Amino acid sequence: MKLTSGVSQLVEALRCLPGIGPKSAQRIAFHLLEHDRDGGRQLGQSLTFAMENIGHCKSCRTFCESEQCDICLSAKRQDSGLICVVESPTDILAIEQTGQFQGRYFVLMGHLSPLDGIGPMELGLDIFEQQLRSGAVEEVILATNPTVEGETTAHFIADMCAKHDVSASRIAHGVPVGGELDLVDGMTLSHAFSGRKKVN
Amino acid sequence: MKLTSGVSQLVEALRCLPGIGPKSAQRIAFHLLEHDRDGGRQLGQSLTFAMENIGHCKSCRTFCESEQCDICLSAKRQDSGLICVVESPTDILAIEQTGQFQGRYFVLMGHLSPLDGIGPMELGLDIFEQQLRSGAVEEVILATNPTVEGETTAHFIADMCAKHDVSASRIAHGVPVGGELDLVDGMTLSHAFSGRKKVN
Numbered sequence: 001m002k003l004t005s006g007v008s009q010l011v012e013a014l015r016c017l018p019g020i021g022p023k024s025a026q027r028i029a030f031h032l033l034e035h036d037r038d039g040g041r042q043l044g045q046s047l048t049f050a051m052e053n054i055g056h057c058k059s060c061r062t063f064c065e066s067e068q069c070d071i072c073l074s075a076k077r078q079d080s081g082l083i084c085v086v087e088s089p090t091d092i093l094a095i096e097q098t099g100q101f102q103g104r105y106f107v108l109m110g111h112l113s114p115l116d117g118i119g120p121m122e123l124g125l126d127i128f129e130q131q132l133r134s135g136a137v138e139e140v141i142l143a144t145n146p147t148v149e150g151e152t153t154a155h156f157i158a159d160m161c162a163k164h165d166v167s168a169s170r171i172a173h174g175v176p177v178g179g180e181l182d183l184v185d186g187m188t189l190s191h192a193f194s195g196r197k198k199v200n
Numbered sequence: 201m202k203l204t205s206g207v208s209q210l211v212e213a214l215r216c217l218p219g220i221g222p223k224s225a226q227r228i229a230f231h232l233l234e235h236d237r238d239g240g241r242q243l244g245q246s247l248t249f250a251m252e253n254i255g256h257c258k259s260c261r262t263f264c265e266s267e268q269c270d271i272c273l274s275a276k277r278q279d280s281g282l283i284c285v286v287e288s289p290t291d292i293l294a295i296e297q298t299g300q301f302q303g304r305y306f307v308l309m310g311h312l313s314p315l316d317g318i319g320p321m322e323l324g325l326d327i328f329e330q331q332l333r334s335g336a337v338e339e340v341i342l343a344t345n346p347t348v349e350g351e352t353t354a355h356f357i358a359d360m361c362a363k364h365d366v367s368a369s370r371i372a373h374g375v376p377v378g379g380e381l382d383l384v385d386g387m388t389l390s391h392a393f394s395g396r397k398k399v400n
Contacts, residue, residue: 006254006265013246016239017217018231024219030290031218032247033254033263034309039216041251046213047244050229051237054206063233065206090230109234 007033059131061107061124062089077104081138083131085157087111087145095143103141106131111149112156123153125160132164140168146191207233259331261307261324262289277304281338283331285357287311287345295343303341306331311349312356323353325360332364340368346391 007029014025032040056062057069071077071092082103086092092105108123120126131137140161144150154170161168174192175184184192207229214225232240256262257269271277271292282303286292292305308323320326331337340361344350354370361368374392375384384392 004254004264004266004269006250007263010246010250013239013243016232016236016243017228019224026290026293028217029250030263030288032216033250034288036216037251039213040247043213043216044244044247044251046210047232047240047247050206050210050233051241051244054204054233063207063230064204066204069204088230088234090226093226 056109059127060105061109061127062092062105072104077102078136080104081136082141083137083139084141084143085128085154086143087150087153091143101141108144108153111144111147111153113149120156125157128157129160129164132161132166137166140166142168142170146173256309259327260305261309261327262292262305272304277302278336280304281336282341283337283339284341284343285328285354286343287350287353291343301341308344308353311344311347311353313349320356325357328357329360329364332361332366337366340366342368342370346373 010029011022011025014020014028015022017025020028053065054063055065057064057072058067059072060069062069062071080103082101083106084095084101084103085106085108086095087108087110089107092107095101095105106124106128108125110118110123112118112120112123132140140157142154142157144154158168158170172195173188174195175181175188181189210229211222211225214220214228215222217225220228253265254263255265257264257272258267259272260269262269262271280303282301283306284295284301284303285306285308286295287308287310289307292307295301295305306324306328308325310318310323312318312320312323332340340357342354342357344354358368358370372395373388374395375381375388381389
């Protein structure tokens with residue numbers, strides 16, 4: 001095939017994007033070269049900047065290019081005494097969109113997975129334990145994913161909270177609002193039954 | 201929403217990619233930051249290099265970082281006296297994959313579209329006319345897309361070839377190999393009928 005090295009290098013590099021196969025990579029490369037050189041240039045700069053400069057917030061471990069993220073710096077959120085533990089920074093975005101939660105976060109960047117060598121240290125739970133020990137935390141809300149690994153991780157953190165006399169709660173699992181009962185899987189339904197609430 | 205400026209800049213920049221909406225851009229940004237910094241860095245460099253250095257081949261106008269592309273430099277292809285006119289560099293890739301065509305190409309980078317201000321000069325047809333005038337071209341194969349604009353462009357170039365006494369041909373249109381008749385659109389079918397060949 002006759003692609004010059006610069007073009008084929010670009011096509012190859014684009015394949016690192018998740019969900020982009022060889023055909024899409026080619027289409028994207030030609031689109032940028034033909035119609036959007038400024039966009040491509042801008043993307044190149046943003047990528048280089050982000051990969052070099054974005055690190056983790058020292059308190060909550062989310063992505064952030066300064067030492068602490070805006071949420072951790074907010075005095076109001078610090079005073080709330082609430083910490084919500086999530087698996088990834090995208091979970092923060094989803095929760096922030098509801099506008100319901102006014103506390104701080106702690107991002108694990110994964111879940112416990114001993115077979116892959118991911119233990120408490122890899123999830124930054126030493127930093128989290130320091131925060132529990134400081135006495136500024138009143139309640140920990142465990143919002144890890146409702147998978148086996150997520151549940152295990154939540155359980156582990158709940159034990160840690162108990163050791164430091166901090167109350168911990170798990171977000172509710174059940175039938176999604178607007179969902180239909182016959183389309184919901186059995187696991188979710190049994191969660192919905194065991195977590196039922198009295199109404200009168 | 202609480203994305204730091206570096207991250208949100210990256211998400212915004214990723215949206216210049218065709219087919220990438222806000223959700224996908226976010227997913228890609230977090231994927232690169234979390235799991236593939238090297239890939240992201242490499243992509244940033246390739247993009248910056250490509251956007252700055254890739255220009256057009258001076259003979260065929262395809263993308264190329266040197267003055268002339270490999271196909272135009274090949275003596276064998278130059279001797280063939282064949283030029284295939286296509287609308288975009290991706291068409292070259294498709295034709296090269298068949299391995300059938302051993303001549304050179306000329307890439308229009310679009311089609312005639314007077315309302316958008318795209319005339320013969322914008323398609324580089326002045327360069328093409330020089331090549332016709334040089335006498336090195338025996339036959340021009342018109343492989344523009346079978347759309348109204350593509351047909352008009354092909355017609356225009358055919359007239360240009362006639363003026364310089366160079367024979368021109370149009371690639372065949374009809375039912376695709378392996379296609380089923382009842383799934384083929386009417387336009388293609390009528391092309392297939394008017395372009396029928398005698399078999400005995």
